[in-house]
Amino acid sequence: MxxxxxxxxxxxxxxxxxxxxxxxxxxxxxxxxxxxxxxxxxxxxxxxxxxxxxxxxxxxxxxxxxxxxxxxxxxxxxxxxxxxxxxxxxxxxxxxxxxxxxxxxxxxxxxxxxxxxxxxxxxxxxxPGISAPQLLAARHRIVLHQVGAPVHVTTARRLRADVAAGQTNVVVMLGGDPDLTGLEEWSIWWGANLGTDSEELVAGRVGAVAPELERARGRARAAAGWVMDVYLLRAPRRATPSLA
Known part of the structure; x- marks a missing residue:
């Protein structure tokens, strides 16, 4: 095999x-x-x-x-x-x-x-094959981590717990419909159905781009019949996240 x-x-x-x-x-x-x-x-x-x-x-x-x-x-x-x-x-x-x-x-x-x-x-x-985080970084022309800093890779179902535990630079896979409540000041680099004809990309401050992200997810689903998304979330400097 x-x-x-x-x-x-x-x-x-x-x-x-x-x-x-x-x-x-x-x-x-x-x-x-x-x-x-x-x-x-x-x-x-x-x-x-x-x-x-x-x-x-x-x-x-x-x-x-x-x-x-x-x-x-x-x-x-x-x-x-x-x-x-x-x-x-x-x-x-x-x-x-x-x-x-x-x-x-x-x-x-x-x-x-x-x-x-x-x-x-x-x-x-x-x-090996090219991973979704690799392609996400290439599409947005970014490095997944900041200088000398780590990147944490997790799933959407664990995101809130990981942020509460202090993670501030997070790649999220198996995204589902993202719940970003409390992270409005964070930055996001998001992609859906990467590498396919239904690819969608959104980037910016979470609070500012949330409506566009929702529309982009809808376009991806309408075009392909499914959505597979991945995104990088990064906290603003010296910010203390609140997920209350």
Whole structure:
């Protein structure tokens, strides 16, 4: 099995990933709906290299922020492992998993493939791709961190807790509909559906650009049928955030 990062689309496939994909027998890809836009993009990448895509219906997952979030994710991963295992046992050969962005950031593919490798007694490797934070920084022509300072990477569901804990320079992934209440004086560099035809970008002081950000999210969703956003939030100097 090969876990291949494909960035935000065909234009980001590296020569290393391209060569690896051409050596695979097929691509295994989750199908989340009948009009799954991310599956369609994976098909484009695979077809450019003459590799078949085998869609696997994605098991249901509790996305209502359950009390036992790690447990809900673990159950979902187990269901994915079982679904992929059936395909891999039937087909054999070398299978590729095409990861949106880079496999190292907020993606479950490596964890799933690790368990598949144990069950099937096969080897796997991982090749990197361009990540969403990288592309966000390039689009806005910024550096994600200030001089000699760190950048904290988190998810939208953890943002408020992380800010309350003192984080002041935060990349937020798995954005959802961002709740930026209390951060009106912070700066934001935001992007949705980066690298696709429905890409949207907004930057500025949160309080000033919030209406435009909402409109941009709506345009992205209308154009693609989905929104995948990522953004950098940075506190003003000497500011003490309030999320009351």
């Amino acid at each position: 090969r876990v291949l990062g494909i960035g935000m689309g065909p234009q980001h496939v590296t020569p290393e990933v391209r060569d690896a994909l051409r050596g695979c027998d097929y691509v295994v890809a989750a199908q989340k709906s009948s009009d799954d836009g991310l599956l369609a993009l994976r098909r484009v990448v695979a077809e450019q290299h003459d590799v078949e895509v085998v869609p696997v219906p994605d098991p249901e997952r509790d996305r209502r922020d359950p009390a036992d979030y790690p447990g809900a994710v673990a159950a979902w991963h187990e269901a994915r492992v079982a679904a992929y295992e059936r395909v891999l046992r039937e087909r054999g050969g070398t299978a590729a998993f095409l990861v949106w962005g880079d496999p190292s950031l907020y993606d479950s593919t490596i964890r799933v493939v690790e368990r598949l490798a144990e069950r099937l007694d096969v080897e796997y490797d991982v090749l």
